[in-house]
Amino acid sequence: MGSIAELFFKQVKEKPDKTAIWCDGEEMTYGELSSLVCRYAAYLKSRGVERNDIIGIPMNNSIESAALMLASAAIGAGLAPINPTLPEEAIKTAFEAGRVKHIIARRSFWKKFTFNGSTGLRLCLDGEAEGCDTFDSVLSSEDRIPQMDGITGDETWILTMTSGSTGVPKPIELTQNNKLKRIEAHIRLYDITENDRVLAATPLYHSLAERLVMLPLTIGAESILLPRFTANLWLKCASEQRVTFTIAVSAQLGQIAQLLSSPFAPDITGFRSIVSSSALLEPHVRTELIKKLKCDFHEMYGTSETSTATSINFREAESKQQSVGQAIPEADIKVINDEGEGLPSSEIGEIAIKTGLIFNGYYGQRELTDNAFTQDGYFRTGDLGRLDEDGYLYFCGRKKELIITGGINVYPYDVEQAVSQAEGVKECAAFSYPDDRLGEVVALAVVKEEASEISERSIKLYCAKRLADFQQPHYVFFLDTLPRNPMGKLVRNKIFETVRAQEA
Amino acid sequence: MDRIREFVLEHIQSEYDIPAGSDIDGFNFIENGYIDSVGIVSFVMELEDEFGISFDDSELTSSDFQTVGGLVEMIRKKTEEA
Numbered sequence: 001m002g003s004i005a006e007l008f009f010k011q012v013k014e015k016p017d018k019t020a021i022w023c024d025g026e027e028m029t030y031g032e033l034s035s036l037v038c039r040y041a042a043y044l045k046s047r048g049v050e051r052n053d054i055i056g057i058p059m060n061n062s063i064e065s066a067a068l069m070l071a072s073a074a075i076g077a078g079l080a081p082i083n084p085t086l087p088e089e090a091i092k093t094a095f096e097a098g099r100v101k102h103i104i105a106r107r108s109f110w111k112k113f114t115f116n117g118s119t120g121l122r123l124c125l126d127g128e129a130e131g132c133d134t135f136d137s138v139l140s141s142e143d144r145i146p147q148m149d150g151i152t153g154d155e156t157w158i159l160t161m162t163s164g165s166t167g168v169p170k171p172i173e174l175t176q177n178n179k180l181k182r183i184e185a186h187i188r189l190y191d192i193t194e195n196d197r198v199l200a201a202t203p204l205y206h207s208l209a210e211r212l213v214m215l216p217l218t219i220g221a222e223s224i225l226l227p228r229f230t231a232n233l234w235l236k237c238a239s240e241q242r243v244t245f246t247i248a249v250s251a252q253l254g255q256i257a258q259l260l261s262s263p264f265a266p267d268i269t270g271f272r273s274i275v276s277s278s279a280l281l282e283p284h285v286r287t288e289l290i291k292k293l294k295c296d297f298h299e300m301y302g303t304s305e306t307s308t309a310t311s312i313n314f315r316e317a318e319s320k321q322q323s324v325g326q327a328i329p330e331a332d333i334k335v336i337n338d339e340g341e342g343l344p345s346s347e348i349g350e351i352a353i354k355t356g357l358i359f360n361g362y363y364g365q366r367e368l369t370d371n372a373f374t375q376d377g378y379f380r381t382g383d384l385g386r387l388d389e390d391g392y393l394y395f396c397g398r399k400k401e402l403i404i405t406g407g408i409n410v411y412p413y414d415v416e417q418a419v420s421q422a423e424g425v426k427e428c429a430a431f432s433y434p435d436d437r438l439g440e441v442v443a444l445a446v447v448k449e450e451a452s453e454i455s456e457r458s459i460k461l462y463c464a465k466r467l468a469d470f471q472q473p474h475y476v477f478f479l480d481t482l483p484r485n486p487m488g489k490l491v492r493n494k495i496f497e498t499v500r501a502q503e504a
Numbered sequence: 505m506d507r508i509r510e511f512v513l514e515h516i517q518s519e520y521d522i523p524a525g526s527d528i529d530g531f532n533f534i535e536n537g538y539i540d541s542v543g544i545v546s547f548v549m550e551l552e553d554e555f556g557i558s559f560d561d562s563e564l565t566s567s568d569f570q571t572v573g574g575l576v577e578m579i580r581k582k583t584e585e586a
Contacts, residue, residue, distance in 0.1 A: 085543060
């Protein structure tokens with residue numbers, strides 16, 4: 001198997017003048033992108049980045065980010081891309097967990113961030129920042145394909161940061177070979193060819209967009225990268241760039257379907273296939289999308305650790321409309337009980353997956369990795385589901401306490417830990433609140449200390465300073481007590497009911 | 505450049521630059537996704553905190569709140585009234 005960078009450079013040689021990537025009104029041919037990748041790789045090497053080093057980057061969706069991914073692959077270095085809106089403390093913790101040695105970021109980051117753990121290069125992407133190289137240092141580096149001898153593809157390539165339910169980051173480690181296996185599986189699953197124009201419209205610090213951007217670049221197809229998502233921008237981009245394939249998160253597709261039902265929606269005819277991920281799409285949304293976009297429509301289920309594990313094409317499985325599909329050829333799925341034993345079909349239990357697309361482990365956390373698997377090697381997803389007699393999987397909720405807002409995971413613990421330190425808060429609980437645009441948003445139930453004058457506004461302000469954008473509570477409710485079971489354990493799924501009853 | 509305008513532009517451009525040659529005052533940062541539905545809560549709270557003002561719901565959904573020039577003017581009026 002060649003490395004990701006080798007596959008890319010092969011395409012560069014074969015079709016240097018073909019458009020490789022489009023983002024935000026700019027595009028580059030394979031030849032032009034190769035030049036940027038080579039300069040980036042030469043720059044990284046000249047500044048002491050070595051094989052297996054980890055580079056931390058608050059990553060936006062840009063051609064430069066895609067070039068950095070390829071450059072780091074070419075020299076065998078790894079990236080720890082993070083959400084740029086994370087608060088400083090969370091970034092520090094994430095970088096420590098990823099043993100980040102070098103940092104690449106925008107000015108807005110360098111202005112407020114001091115991280116003493118990193119001793120390597122510091123690069124500012126937009127203009128000048130104290131103690132940092134400017135992007136001109138990259139652009140003026142040598143444009144020559146780097147020596148890739150000794151790069152096996154088993155080096156750590158991408159660390160995807162999840163906060164973990166206890167607030168400790170669990171960096172999901174993928175090597176180039178892990179990522180390549182996933183790319184190849186998706187090419188087979190969705191018949192993607194060099195003629196496709198593949199849209200990535202989710203953040204590049206998540207594994208979905210990383211895969212969607214790298215996939216076309218390894219087979220000579222075109223990568224379309226949407227920098228910022230709104231339903232309008234998505235439709236405009238899909239129409240103007242004649243997108244043929246994408247995987248989108250269901251919260252995005254809900255907004256897109258709504259816009260498509262308006263009389264002013266553009267006529268989009270280019271799609272061959274769309275895949276919905278993250279949460280089951282409501283049937284009327286799916287019907288609207290199929291009607292308006294006139295293409296194949298798939299749903300998938302998976303996790304960042306396992307990649308896609310099931311798939312369903314709704315044209316071919318009319319009677320299984322509520323299912324997330326059957327296991328893909330690389331995966332085997334079981335539904336298990338708390339003891340890890342398989343359950344008979346139709347019984348609900350935890351979804352467990354054995355797959356050739358499995359991640360390399362939680363970076364530097366052997367025990368945590370081992371505990372995530374059953375004794376016979378199935379990854380415990382923390383999701384609940386059931387299998388029918390034909391092997392179709394039905395998603396039934398989450399075992400883990402998790403809020404998914406616009407496709408991004410929020411661990412209630414992280415929000416609660418921050419808010420519980422605010423003056424006047426006796427206790428609090430974060431919970432999922434339904435939202436038309438994002439599927440779910442974070443809501444907060446707060447029990448005040450006696451005589452506390454804390455208000456919704458002061459809590460939101462407190463959170464604005466301490467939590468990332470996606471963790472912000474959209475609603476704050478004050479309760480006398482939190483719903484608990486007889487053992488005193490918080491019953492999170494009762495909070496929504498409790499606040500609704502209080503409002504009525 | 506005055507402090508309000510600088511603060512607003514810096515926040516909006518923390519992840520992406522406004523394209524060169526754009527009419528900055530008329531630039532709609534909501535339609536163009538520079539502040540999205542996930543980020544709007546913290547954006548509003550930071551503006552309120554920085555300038556000691558508050559926005560009501562109708563102001564947040566007004567067209568003025570969506571453009572750089574409109575928002576800067578809204579904040580300016582509020583700080584003058586305060």
